[in-house]
Amino acid sequence: MADKLNFSLVSPARELFSGAVDQVNVPGTEGDFGVLPNHSPFMAAIRTGIVSVVDGGTRTDYFIAGGFADVMPDGLTILAERASVLADLDKEALAEELNAAEAALAELVGDAELDARQNIDGLRQLVG
Helix, strand or coil: CCCCEEEEEECCCCEEEEEEECEEEEEECCEEEEECCCCCCEEEEECCEEEEEEECCEEEEEEEEEEEEEEECCEEEEEEEEEEEHHHCCHHHHHHHHHHHHHHHHHCCHHHHHHHHHHHHHHHHHHC
């Protein structure tokens, strides 16, 4: 297992994934990043988007909204505000969430506006 990354994806509702994988790609607020085994430690805030988990020839995608990634040489833990398996998402509900977020954007300024724009960009990718 020395060539594997211990990965855990946790939301307030439940732990969605825990296991050894080859790579995890994460949508960070400062830019997307990939984590491999033996990565240098750091912490990053996460924006709305898709976390891709790669193990062997298999890729599984998860929807996440907000949270933090804690990267250590032996593993990665993502504590997400919201998370679900991408295939389980209700695109109609996401479209409604996107419309509501776009309507509220005009009233926001500063960091709140930036956070909302990142959330909207992530939702647009998912809604299509």
